[in-house]
Amino acid sequence: MADFKEFLETNSMINSQNLDVRTITMGISLLDCIDNDIEKLCNNIYTKITTKALNLVEVGKQIEREYGIPIVNKRISVTPIALIGAAACKGPEDFVKIAKALDDSAKATGVNFIGGYSALCSKGMTKADNDLINSIPEALAVTERVCSSINVASTKHGINMDAVALLGRKIKEAAVKTAHGDSYGCSKLVVFCNAPDDNPFMAGAFCGVTEADCVINVGVSGPGVVKKALEEAKGQSFEGLCETIKKAAFKITRVGQLVAKEAAERLNASFGIVDLSLAPTPAVGDSVAEILEEIGVSTAGAPGTTFALAILNDQVKKGGVMASSFVGGLSGAFIPVSEDHGMIEAVEKGALTLEKLEAMTCVCSVGLDMIAIPGDTEDTTISGIIADEMAIGMVNQKTTAVRIIPVIGKKVGDMANFGGLLGYAPVMPVNKFSCAALIERGGRVPAPIHSFKN
Amino acid sequence: MKKAIITVVGKDKVGIIAGICTFLAKEHVNILDITQTIVDGYFNMMMVVDLAGMVGNFNELQSELGKLGEGLGVMASVQLEEIFERMHRL
Numbered sequence: 001m002a003d004f005k006e007f008l009e010t011n012s013m014i015n016s017q018n019l020d021v022r023t024i025t026m027g028i029s030l031l032d033c034i035d036n037d038i039e040k041l042c043n044n045i046y047t048k049i050t051t052k053a054l055n056l057v058e059v060g061k062q063i064e065r066e067y068g069i070p071i072v073n074k075r076i077s078v079t080p081i082a083l084i085g086a087a088a089c090k091g092p093e094d095f096v097k098i099a100k101a102l103d104d105s106a107k108a109t110g111v112n113f114i115g116g117y118s119a120l121c122s123k124g125m126t127k128a129d130n131d132l133i134n135s136i137p138e139a140l141a142v143t144e145r146v147c148s149s150i151n152v153a154s155t156k157h158g159i160n161m162d163a164v165a166l167l168g169r170k171i172k173e174a175a176v177k178t179a180h181g182d183s184y185g186c187s188k189l190v191v192f193c194n195a196p197d198d199n200p201f202m203a204g205a206f207c208g209v210t211e212a213d214c215v216i217n218v219g220v221s222g223p224g225v226v227k228k229a230l231e232e233a234k235g236q237s238f239e240g241l242c243e244t245i246k247k248a249a250f251k252i253t254r255v256g257q258l259v260a261k262e263a264a265e266r267l268n269a270s271f272g273i274v275d276l277s278l279a280p281t282p283a284v285g286d287s288v289a290e291i292l293e294e295i296g297v298s299t300a301g302a303p304g305t306t307f308a309l310a311i312l313n314d315q316v317k318k319g320g321v322m323a324s325s326f327v328g329g330l331s332g333a334f335i336p337v338s339e340d341h342g343m344i345e346a347v348e349k350g351a352l353t354l355e356k357l358e359a360m361t362c363v364c365s366v367g368l369d370m371i372a373i374p375g376d377t378e379d380t381t382i383s384g385i386i387a388d389e390m391a392i393g394m395v396n397q398k399t400t401a402v403r404i405i406p407v408i409g410k411k412v413g414d415m416a417n418f419g420g421l422l423g424y425a426p427v428m429p430v431n432k433f434s435c436a437a438l439i440e441r442g443g444r445v446p447a448p449i450h451s452f453k454n
Numbered sequence: 455m456k457k458a459i460i461t462v463v464g465k466d467k468v469g470i471i472a473g474i475c476t477f478l479a480k481e482h483v484n485i486l487d488i489t490q491t492i493v494d495g496y497f498n499m500m501m502v503v504d505l506a507g508m509v510g511n512f513n514e515l516q517s518e519l520g521k522l523g524e525g526l527g528v529m530a531s532v533q534l535e536e537i538f539e540r541m542h543r544l
Binding site for chain 1: 461487489500502516531533536537538542
């Protein structure tokens with residue numbers, strides 16, 4: 001029996017509430033590309049990516065046409081390049097050659113981002129990890145679509161404070177190298193704790209070594225759908241509120257599951273996971289901050305915001321888990337500042353501070369995301385912000401991350417514009433007191449007591 | 455059977471249903487169910503159709519239907535039914 005009400009509901013989610021599939025990300029293992037000759041390695045990488053992802057964009061567009069659901073981004077993630085380049089790269093400059101090969105492959109296949117310029121060094125750094133991290137500022141400046149992520153901490157292994165200190169310096173260098181464009185280089189670099197192997201979202205996506213040779217991961221979105229559902233549940237108690245969010249999340253995720261299965265089949269790849277994230281965009285009606293306001297805080301950042309976010313995150317997971325056969329990635333609510341107009345406004349009003357955002361990362365699925373800070377922020381202060389966030393992830397056994405942009409030449413209150421998908425953000429104040437002595441200690445933090453589960 | 459949903463929305467005038475149905479018959483698309491209302495002069499129609507015997511392919515049907523809609527001054531689109539079924543049914 002046809003239910004026309006259901007057709008109307010789905011189409012109104014798509015047409016007026018910004019429901020979309022945020023990304024189809026093809027994970028490609030590059031382990032079989034390894035060679036000790038850098039030129040051969042780059043050729044192998046280019047050939048494998050352009051072969052596997054040849055039809056990725058076209059298949060994405062076809063699914064979009066057939067089901068009438070926008071698929072905003074088609075992307076690629078690859079095996080962490082520190083592993084792939086270890087045998088061939090003599091120094092950071094060789095890693096930059098691989099970054100260029102990745103960029104060329106992204107352009108040839110038509111994807112807008114390629115992730116996996118990454119190193120996993122939560123316990124220690126190999127020479128290759130060290131060289132790759134040192135190459136990041138140059139690699140992000142000379143490429144357009146390459147995204148980089150470094151896992152420097154985990155609940156199982158502790159925190160690599162040498163890597164945290166090094167990344168504080170590299171983030172600043174990346175900012176300087178792209179100073180002409182509001183230091184946009186840093187918007188393509190994420191520092192992780194407990195990074196997932198199957199994250200489809202940029203800039204933190206990479207294809208973990210636990211993955212199959214070619215895998216499709218899909219990130220759904222739909223903050224607008226949740227907000228609309230909550231508008232209709234006005235005045236209800238938390239029981240009603242939670243039920244409403246769960247139902248909306250279920251419906252959103254079912255679409256993700258359909259798209260992921262179709263895409264995997266048509267691209268001859270394994271179906272990886274659906275990432276149940278509420279990923280905002282700068283568009284009105286596509287904002288996580290608006291959902292928090294609908295729950296009952298007058299603006300994001302007001303007392304009660306962490307509480308509201310915790311509820312939202314938990315209900316999204318509960319609703320989504322049953323809707324997909326495989327759930328993974330980051331799965332939860334994203335709270336990027338530059339990509340969410342409600343967050344931007346909250347910062348401009350003085351309601352939302354860096355410290356409140358840090359508290360919010362304790363209960364959301366990502367971390368300090370797309371935050372612009374003054375360009376003259378000390379390297380060690382950036383490392384200190386990273387260390388705080390890594391500690392939150394390590395102790396709470398969750399993924400956390402830092403994507404922070406010291407905007408060279410800009411001060412608190414100025415606006416930084418990163419262009420296109422990356423949005424714009426007001427430069428936020430950073431605590432002026434130093435943590436240099438803490439960062440200079442170096443070494444690594446032992447794994448927390450609750451890592452010993454054997 | 456390959457079910458799809460056709461949605462037609464726009465300002466009401468003579469011949470919208472006739473135009474769409476004639477086109478579907480020519481394309482060998484079978485109509486299974488129709489609902490149609492007019493709210494404040496705006497025409498709103500949804501059809502459940504079967505594409506199993508259609509003459510061309512889905513992309514051609516979609517593009518032709520879109521052009522026909524433009525000619526009639528309405529928005530006409532077609533989507534596979536599976537997206538609705540997956541979202542609302544266990």
